[in-house]
Amino acid sequence: MTTVATRRLHLPFRPTAAAAALAWLVAWFANLPLANWAAYDLLGLERGSHLGDAVAFFFLDVPKVLLLLLGIMTAVSFLRSYFPPERMRAALAGRGTVPATVGAAAFGIVTPFCSCSAVPLFIGFVEAGIPLGVTFAFLISSPMVNEVALVLLWGLFGPGVALLYMGAGLAVAIVGGLILGRLPLEKWIEPWVLAVRAGGGATSLDLRVSVEQRMRDAWTSTKDLVRKVLLYVIIGIGIGAFIHGFVPTELVAQIGGRENPFAVPIVVAIAIPLYSNAAGTIPIVEALLGKGMPLGTTLAFMMAIVAISLPEFVILRRVMKLRLIAVFASVVVAGILTVGFLFNALGI
């Protein structure tokens, strides 16, 4: 079975993986001293000066974000390969509305999914008799509590912010799913979807993918992801570095602060067209948070960036009428605004 595959391998798997992990650790711990050395000693910039701080931020964050993406994302994609949507569908079918909705939101964290698969997934769920609200809970949670956002939030802000973000995202997905499930939305599904009857053979899918293949898949998909977002990451860190070094704290506090009731809606409106650039946006968010932007406004901004995706709406238009997409989007936006206002009001 593996003869053809093994002949094509260039490097032995285990030593390569071990060496990569070691190199990653060394780079991770060398990053801060190296960044400071490059900014303050090599370039001779003054500590505490606007330019010096901005350049040090840039030198620190570019390798840090890349390391997080390359290393942690590979590990996370590997683990996620054990939770395919087929497994989720089997776990959810036939359960009560509330447990199924909570389950679908939780699966959103671990199930590998990209918006290009939204249509087959939606059809497969409808066909299995899974209620629409449950499917929507997954469609909200999957991009919102996505691994790029969580990994970067954890790496840059620590577990507290990452877990708060995850909890808030799950809450939006569960409440949103329950609300959507109560509305009579079936009539706004495109009729052909309800007529699909999948043939047999779908159950014999490749659940026998080997550990090594999963690891290779994870590495390939991570490489692709990094290649796609690299430019945005560098631009984002550049903007973050500028904010970090030059934008006065009072300005950020004044615009994004708790006292400004429009801060949350404004950042959500800004965030909508920035979709799919979670990796590029988080460094900007990092700088803003450092300048005193409240957590509620920050979380709402992050959520709106990843959860409200115009390209995904275009894809979903194939299976649902525009009205249904509008209702779906409104519920998600309402949830995000609630999270923003709530966290700001609580003063966390």
Added chain:
Amino acid sequence: MKRIEVLGPGCYNCHLLEEAAKQAVMMAGVEAEVIKVTDYPTIARYGILRTPGLVIDGKVVSSGRIPSAGDIAEWLTAEEARA
């Protein structure tokens, strides 16, 4: 003559899978045609939840990942031996 279908709306990964399938046909040295299926209702009938999907002679062999050309060639020849 084998019939290989690449299921997917035309995303980047679907294109990669199509390339891998074409390479696999050459590696396996079997006679096969590689067809792209981009039409959603047709894709849905195969019951896959993730694209891209790969179908050999009407049977789904993978979905949601891009198997290597070597693996696909293996499946092509394995099918051949069984037939």
